[in-house]
């Protein structure tokens with residue numbers, strides 16, 4: 001029994017950490033955030049060079065052939081570094097095709113996704129807080145899509161979009177297909193762009209996915225958001241601890257005040273013991289499929305909610321500067337907001353935890 | 360990552376389970392039968408693996424997984440394998456680490472058999488969190504220590520044969536350097552025990568008064584003036600948290616309660632607010648379980664340094680989670696929460712079967728944030744050792 005990381009997994013995290021440190025220095029992150037597209041083609045291309053675009057794509061299709069846990073560990077570091085880019089939608093699109101694509105679709109798309117040459121995304125949400133497959137209303141008939149999808153990550157940029165359809169189906173829509181229209185959404189988290197997708201008879205190709213594929217894609221996404229939240233929250237705790245060690249009031253570092261110390265200790269204690277939640281959920285996704293939906297919902301509900309709490313505490317501990325646009329803390333506050341809401345809020349996940357537990 | 364224990368350990372688990380099933384058939388066990396059960400379990404190597412045979416242990420090769428499997432299965436069976444926390448949990452490992460050979464031979468075997476019950480004499484009216492300010496004293500007269508003073512909150516003193524405690528033996532030395540760690544017999548002239556009633560009505564802890572109480576000069580653990588260091592070894596064991604299986608048991612008790620309680624004429628477990636609260640708690644319980652798994656895995660694989668941070672959090676996280684469970688349970692018993700805990704509830708700690716058992720849990724869980732290093736002291740430790748924040752201002756030692 002081993003419930004810990006391997007050296008390779010630690011090295012993977014280290015590689016991404018070093019990549020982010022050298023390619024995304026603070027001023028660059030700030031510039032990208034202010035500019036607002038959530039994307040830097042150079043950064044994306046370089047991250048693809050270190051393999052970030054194809055971690056779970058099978059080796060036979062040009063990827064690294066790793067598991068969801070490895071991807072989640074990568075997302076922990078993406079969360080830590082607030083790395084802007086289409087990583088989430090891209091990873092989920094690649095998983096969907098690998099799990100549910102035809103041989104032809106895999107050959108056509110996976111190598112290009114793995115190399116980062118093509119960018120993928122997923123169109124899941126619909127109006128009125130719809131995320132679950134059972135509630136999807138977009139029609140797919142005679143090879144054409146009709147309906148609307150909301151909050152599609154990097155909808156404008158994606159070369160292919162996996163669109164969730166009535167009955168939990170998935171259809172591949174290519175970029176600029178006739179009968180599809182994309183409108184940018186002004187998202188709160190400027191490190192991850194969103195768009196709205198209007199479909200009026202756009203040609204698409206169904207994935208011959210086995211039943212349950214779309215659910216698995218959602219589960220995987222929830223694990224990745226939990227991991228991202230963990231990384232972001234831990235980063236905020238560390239930077240806030242550092243801030244309180246240096247900021248002085250009343251003639252002493254504010255960390256000397258026990259109420260400050262205890263707020264940080266409580267924040268850390270909410271987050272650190274939750275690390276195993278996303279590890280376990282990622283492991284279950286690969287090895288214990290019957291436990292996977294509930295483990296993913298638990299991790300998503302718990303970690304994204306706790307991370308949001310922690311982000312608010314960390315703003316408070318920065319004082320007035322924490323409330324400004326200038327202060328970098330906002331990157332993680334907003335990523336926490338995204339992570340909490342995307343793929344279904346904690347309240348919805350908790351209800352699933354109860355249902356799936358047979359309560 | 361690999362969460363399977365593999366065939367060898369699964370076979371071991373099956374064997375342990377067969378053993379517990381045999382004994383459970385005779386439950387509840389009399390005092391003598393319980394001792395016999397532990398003897399048989401020790402012979403088979405289930406208990407006291409890390410303790411040499413000459414002290415009554417089973418002296419097996421270190422194997423964190425076997426230990427964990429036994430703890431899980433024994434806990435699940437409800438058999439009386441966990442003896443008083445102070446004896447097997449605290450003084451035995453302390454003596455093994457720094458005791459004299461004769462002390463180990465004299466005290467460990469009887470403690471493991473359950474013949475010797477211990478109490479811990481640390482806290483005093485004026486020395487709680489700031490334990491090193493303790494004033495109860497011992498002075499050497501010939502070949503005996505003569506002890507005077509006053510201890511408080513001493514759990515199980517009324518049932519104990521022995522006490523281990525801290526006493527000021529070097530009155531002129533600085534605070535922390537003037538304390539020695541002594542062992543003494545509880546039943547002797549000059550030692551008076553006055554029971555204290557807990558908030559829930561039960562009587563487990565006591566005041567202990569010392570008026571020229573005596574103990575042999577060599578009943579000292581470590582050297583004179585080193586009692587503080589000895590206690591640190593011993594507190595390390597006190598703060599070890601039981602596995603995740605205990606927390607899961609408590610939570611399962613709560614789920615059962617939610618199934619049999621009613622809100623608006625239907626089972627509480629169907630009530631949306633209750634479901635939400637239970638599901639949120641499930642997240643916390645999973646955190647306890649998976650953190651325990653991380654620590655077990657790290658211990659077994661020699662990677663303990665990777666879990667040093669969560670280890671600092673065990674006590675705070677565990678007591679907080681216990682409190683959440685107790686409080687939700689109390690809500691679920693509804694108007695019955697007006698009742699006082701019944702006698703039986705006070706005997707069985709954490710009785711989940713009766714409504715008043717949950718009233719008792721509501722009250723009893725108040726001890727968690729106070730006993731064995733208060734929650735605020737834990738927060739200091741996490742902030743200072745875990746996050747590198749500056750130490751509190753403290754009185755000079």
Ligand SMILES: Cc1cc2nc3c(=O)[nH]c(=O)nc-3n(C[C@H](O)[C@H](O)[C@H](O)COP(=O)(O)OP(=O)(O)OC[C@H]3O[C@@H](n4cnc5c(N)ncnc54)[C@H](O)[C@@H]3O)c2cc1C
Nearest residue numbers: 479480481482487488512513514726729730731732733735
């Ligand atoms: C059920 C139970 C069983 C016990 N059994 C034993 C036993 O067997 N043997 C034994 O020796 N003792 C025992 N104790 C005593 C226990 O160890 C003490 O109660 C504990 O150390 C706290 O000390 P205190 O009660 O004097 O509270 P205090 O130290 O006075 O604390 C009061 C409050 O102040 C806070 N506080 C204190 N110092 C600080 C600080 N530096 N920073 C921030 N906040 C602070 C505490 O967190 C607490 O909330 C037991 C206690 C309980 C409740």
